[in-house]
Amino acid sequence: MSSSNFPLQNKGIFKSLPTFSPDIKDLTAIVTGANGISGFHTMRVLLESPQRWRKVWAASRRPPPEEMMALLPAGQRARVEHIALDFLSSPEDIARLLKEKSVTADVVFFYSYAQPKQASAETMVEVNSALLRNFINALPQAGIAPSRFLLQTGAKTYGVHLGPARTPHVESDPRITKFERIFYYPQEDILWQYCKDHRKTKWNVITPAWIIGAVNNAAMNALRPLAVYAAVQAHKKEPLHFPGDYDSWLGVNTHSSAKLTGYLSEWAVLEEKCANQTFNAIDDSLLPNNRLWPELARWYGAEAGSDPELDESKLTTIDPGEVPTPLDYGPPLKPRFSFTLSQWAGKAENQAAWKEIMNEKGVTHNLFEDIKANFAFGEAVAWARVLQISSNKARHFGWTGHVDTLESLFLAYGEFQKIGMLPPMVVEKANPLI
Numbered sequence: 001m002s003s004s005n006f007p008l009q010n011k012g013i014f015k016s017l018p019t020f021s022p023d024i025k026d027l028t029a030i031v032t033g034a035n036g037i038s039g040f041h042t043m044r045v046l047l048e049s050p051q052r053w054r055k056v057w058a059a060s061r062r063p064p065p066e067e068m069m070a071l072l073p074a075g076q077r078a079r080v081e082h083i084a085l086d087f088l089s090s091p092e093d094i095a096r097l098l099k100e101k102s103v104t105a106d107v108v109f110f111y112s113y114a115q116p117k118q119a120s121a122e123t124m125v126e127v128n129s130a131l132l133r134n135f136i137n138a139l140p141q142a143g144i145a146p147s148r149f150l151l152q153t154g155a156k157t158y159g160v161h162l163g164p165a166r167t168p169h170v171e172s173d174p175r176i177t178k179f180e181r182i183f184y185y186p187q188e189d190i191l192w193q194y195c196k197d198h199r200k201t202k203w204n205v206i207t208p209a210w211i212i213g214a215v216n217n218a219a220m221n222a223l224r225p226l227a228v229y230a231a232v233q234a235h236k237k238e239p240l241h242f243p244g245d246y247d248s249w250l251g252v253n254t255h256s257s258a259k260l261t262g263y264l265s266e267w268a269v270l271e272e273k274c275a276n277q278t279f280n281a282i283d284d285s286l287l288p289n290n291r292l293w294p295e296l297a298r299w300y301g302a303e304a305g306s307d308p309e310l311d312e313s314k315l316t317t318i319d320p321g322e323v324p325t326p327l328d329y330g331p332p333l334k335p336r337f338s339f340t341l342s343q344w345a346g347k348a349e350n351q352a353a354w355k356e357i358m359n360e361k362g363v364t365h366n367l368f369e370d371i372k373a374n375f376a377f378g379e380a381v382a383w384a385r386v387l388q389i390s391s392n393k394a395r396h397f398g399w400t401g402h403v404d405t406l407e408s409l410f411l412a413y414g415e416f417q418k419i420g421m422l423p424p425m426v427v428e429k430a431n432p433l434i
Contacts, residue, residue, distance in 0.1 A: 002271060004398050011048075013407045014260055016400040018267050026054045028104045030146075032087070032135065033111030034058035037213040037221055037258045038152055040068060042109050045262035047076035057103050058082045060112070065216045067419040087112055087131040094134060095141035103142065107269045108149045110135070121180035128183040129190065136194050148269040150204040151191050152261075153184040157207055159326035160387060163333045166326070168390035171207070171278045176326050195276070202275040204268045206261065209282055209389045210381060212408050213258030214415035216365075223255075224421070225341055225378030226296055227413050228367055231423050232353045234302035241305035242293050243344075243379070245315055245336040249289050249308040253387045254282045257408040263401050264394065271397070279394045285405040285433060286388075289381075295406055299413070301426040309338040341375040357423050364420035404432040 003018035011017060029046055033039035046053040063082040083101050085094055114127045158169040159176035175185055188205060195203045210222050233240045242249060261281040268274045297304040309315055315336045323332050344350060351368045367374040410430035416422040
């Protein structure tokens with residue numbers, strides 16, 4: 001029976017979530033990439049419903065760190081069992097380990113991702129295709145036949161990293177094929193072929209934007225370095241200046257809270273009408289930098305910075321030259337900024353201030369030890385002029401979930417503090433965009 005026949009529910013800041021028939025019970029799931037932002041938070045969502053999800057297998061090379069698991073109540077932790085799998089090993093080896101653990105799965109949630117050191121487009125395709133191919137080919141060898149297999153991709157599927165693209169991004173948009181290869185496409189092809197060959201299994205593809213959520217390995221959490229910047233500026237009693245230009249200050253972006261995406265993913269795999277469908281996953285809470293940055297300053301007690309730099313002579317422009325864009329017309333994106341977060345993080349006084357914060361506030365992670373990994377991704381958020389992903393299709397199918405992105409970000413920063421990656425904020429709550 002569809003969730004549309006049951007009342008909606010709220011879970012804290014997450015509003016208008018579906019409820020499901022009590023007849024859906026005793027399911028098992030494999031969640032791959034359980035250490036990552038999306039995998040960990042989907043696992044949290046499943047564990048909230050013990051009657052529905054009897055057991056969750058957390059599949060990753062290493063178990064989720066203790067400080068992350070400590071975010072879960074003891075009863076939930078008891079229903080998780082880690083299985084150490086390297087998806088770059090052979091399907092035969094993966095299948096053997098699955099059988100040794102007697103793993104079963106009604107649903108597979110696939111979030112595994114690898115970022116090679118030499119991360120060319122071709123290398124990304126090769127490695128990430130192998131992750132999925134090896135695992136999915138191991139399932140029949142291990143006697144596992146899920147009824148649903150969910151793959152999470154991301155906004156790169158719309159070519160947003162290659163220049164201006166048509167907005168808002170919708171699931172029916174054609175693939176971007178005139179540029180570098182995008183590894184999500186061969187992953188989708190692998191999944192679709194598997195489901196053709198194993199007709200019991202139906203598929204879903206979920207596509208989020210910038211992802212928000214607290215985990216130890218959070219290099220892909222683009223908003224985390226902004227909190228570090230805000231905390232250090234507050235510690236030094238200096239303003240929180242915005243590094244981007246006027247356009248990126250006003251540009252509106254969509255974000256994807258990992259836990260809300262987890263709720264949507266659970267809904268998608270449990271709804272028969274959602275079988276063999278792709279869904280974008282966003283908070284439905286538009287957030288421009290001109291509203292985000294003043295809140296960041298308030299949360300950490302920093303002085304709000306000035307307006308974005310308007311003096312063209314003080315802005316650096318990255319000009320990619322005469323290159324095509326996903327639109328096939330018009331100029332390419334030319335990011336402009338007065339400074340970069342990586343440049344800021346490279347300054348000795350900021351590194352010293354962070355060490356003082358670590359000593360005073362019990363922070364255990366020094367993000368300045370790897371500036372490129374921990375700060376460069378955040379620059380994309382600061383410079384982005386627009387990232388707008390449509391949720392129309394999910395709404396059309398009956399999805400109703402919502403979270404205010406500022407409230408979700410505040411929650412994530414609070415959990416980052418609990419796992420030792422950020423200092424505490426100085427205010428009690430976020431000001432939602434209402």
